[in-house]
Amino acid sequence: MGNLLEFFQTTGFATLSFGNVAMIVIGITFITLAIRKHYEPLLLVPIGMGIIVGNIPFSEDMQLGVENQGAILVEDGKVLTETIEDSAGTDSWMLNPLVSLFAGTDDESEESGDGASAVKPEQVRSRSGSVLGYLYFGVSQGIFPPLIFLGIGAMTDFSTMLSNPRLVLLGAAAQIGVFLTFLGALSLGFTSAEAGAVGIIGGADGPTAIFLSAKLAPGLLGAIAIAAYSYMALVPVIQPPIMKLLTTQSERKIRMKPPREVSKAERIVFPIAAFLICTLLAPGALVLIGMLFFGNLLKECGVTDRLAQSARTSMIDIVTILLGFSVGASTAARNFLQPESLLIFGLGATAFAVATAGGVLFAKLMNVFLKEKINPLVGAAGVSAVPDSARVVEMVGLEEDPENHLLMHAMAPNVAGVLGSAVAAGILWSALTN
Amino acid sequence: MNLDRIEPEHLQLAVTGMTVVFAALTLIAVFIYSLPRVLAVVDGIFPSAPDQLSSPNEEQERAAAVGFALHHHRTQSTR
Numbered sequence: 305m306g307n308l309l310e311f312f313q314t315t316g317f318a319t320l321s322f323g324n325v326a327m328i329v330i331g332i333t334f335i336t337l338a339i340r341k342h343y344e345p346l347l348l349v350p351i352g353m354g355i356i357v358g359n360i361p362f363s364e365d366m367q368l369g370v371e372n373q374g375a376i377l378v379e380d381g382k383v384l385t386e387t388i389e390d391s392a393g394t395d396s397w398m399l400n401p402l403v404s405l406f407a408g409t410d411d412e413s414e415e416s417g418d419g420a421s422a423v424k425p426e427q428v429r430s431r432s433g434s435v436l437g438y439l440y441f442g443v444s445q446g447i448f449p450p451l452i453f454l455g456i457g458a459m460t461d462f463s464t465m466l467s468n469p470r471l472v473l474l475g476a477a478a479q480i481g482v483f484l485t486f487l488g489a490l491s492l493g494f495t496s497a498e499a500g501a502v503g504i505i506g507g508a509d510g511p512t513a514i515f516l517s518a519k520l521a522p523g524l525l526g527a528i529a530i531a532a533y534s535y536m537a538l539v540p541v542i543q544p545p546i547m548k549l550l551t552t553q554s555e556r557k558i559r560m561k562p563p564r565e566v567s568k569a570e571r572i573v574f575p576i577a578a579f580l581i582c583t584l585l586a587p588g589a590l591v592l593i594g595m596l597f598f599g600n601l602l603k604e605c606g607v608t609d610r611l612a613q614s615a616r617t618s619m620i621d622i623v624t625i626l627l628g629f630s631v632g633a634s635t636a637a638r639n640f641l642q643p644e645s646l647l648i649f650g651l652g653a654t655a656f657a658v659a660t661a662g663g664v665l666f667a668k669l670m671n672v673f674l675k676e677k678i679n680p681l682v683g684a685a686g687v688s689a690v691p692d693s694a695r696v697v698e699m700v701g702l703e704e705d706p707e708n709h710l711l712m713h714a715m716a717p718n719v720a721g722v723l724g725s726a727v728a729a730g731i732l733w734s735a736l737t738n
Numbered sequence: 739m740n741l742d743r744i745e746p747e748h749l750q751l752a753v754t755g756m757t758v759v760f761a762a763l764t765l766i767a768v769f770i771y772s773l774p775r776v777l778a779v780v781d782g783i784f785p786s787a788p789d790q791l792s793s794p795n796e797e798q799e800r801a802a803a804v805g806f807a808l809h810h811h812r813t814q815s816t817r
Contacts, residue, residue, distance in 0.1 A: 465770070466770050466773070469766075469767040469768075469770035469771050470767060472763050472764075472766055472767040472770070473760070473763060473764065473767060475763055476759050476760045476762075476763040476764070477760075479755075479756065479759045480756060482755075483751075483752040483753075483755050483756050484752070486748070486751075486752055486755075487744050487748060487749070487752055488739075490743050490744050490748055491739050491740055491741050491743050491744055492739055492740075493740070493743065496748065499748075567774070567777065569777050569781075570773050570774065570777065573773060573777070574770070574773070577769055577773075578766050578769070581762060581765045581766055581769065582762050582766070585758055585761060585762045585765070586758055586762060720763060720766075723762070723763065723766070724759050724762075724763055727758065727759050727762050727763075728755060728759050731751075731754070731755045731758050731759070732751075732755065735751050735754075735755070736751075
């Protein structure tokens, strides 16, 4: 009987907290929304299941969580990575042990008398991490988001943007949500780096939000990722009221010229030229934009169809599963259910609303100067969230005029929004890491 | 909410960031506007080779022949 009671104390039933139950309910809600309402099912199902998995309590000795990423130890049990971080001046946990080991056998380092040189290879032991920890490595080190961008690039058709370049500016206007939320987060007590990571939720781009949070505020990554993906799933709920509030009925009925046909040469030259323009202006966006346009070049050049096909199907699917599941698993109640998470959710909703309003209002401003008016609803698609926000534009437009199809027009600011949010992330990263 | 926490350099970053995003996308828009003209000039200097893909290969020719034969057979049998 005593043994049975002892065993019971180690089970999840005995150690399950109210927070864990709340998070498991949230996970089930995500899965339900995905299945019943079809809100971003490809994301919400892996994230929802990940949340459930990440909130099963276990003994600390079992090392099962995402935070157990493995470590290199010296004989006295001290974590070597921490020792070396100070002496080697780098924040890469994987490189640090190597730096240390080499430093330990290097005469010059020994002479310098720093802490790293004291470590001998035979003193070093490794502690393996958990499966979830290794999966989460791709998130925490910002590996998965660029791979997703590669897939997005391989499935994105920039033709609508190339046929109507003035709509590109709407993708820039919507980034006002990022920078205003950055200021809002600062006023609520977040540090500069954390505020930058929270602000990028306004870019309505999950991979970009994860990439920037991993770089600027790893502690908030779970909350930011969940907020970003939740609001992306809720685009059909959040955007229409704002769009209707800021436009008149006659504006919503404006018809736009059908897009012109774009030549193959234009579609091939564009990714290379646009990459050079973006990254020379904002080098911080190099990885995300580089992978996006690389994927697009694979699609458009016509001689790498197999690679493009793999990038836009198998690869992006695998990475989405790994990313969604491990982000979900990182939301253990003890880390996630904090006041900051609530603030992040509030700021995220504000960011989304401001970004939508920014795009719509800028479209109205452009109409003051343009002869051929644009339907201001397409401005709402400037908040990335491809292709959901473009679909919302189509839906709201059809409510006013059942024959006015805006989807193709809305795709232009939509893909421009992806570029805009990646550039904004690059700027915030380079400015706030220094 | 305490607006005093927002320092001048934060405002500067927000304004600069927005400006750089606009600059990047405006340059892209300008580039897209000029791209067809640039390509026309390039095409004038270096005329593109005839598109190899547009000429039907043996398999396509065979498929066309089979299609024509089927069509011919069906139209004759319905008369």
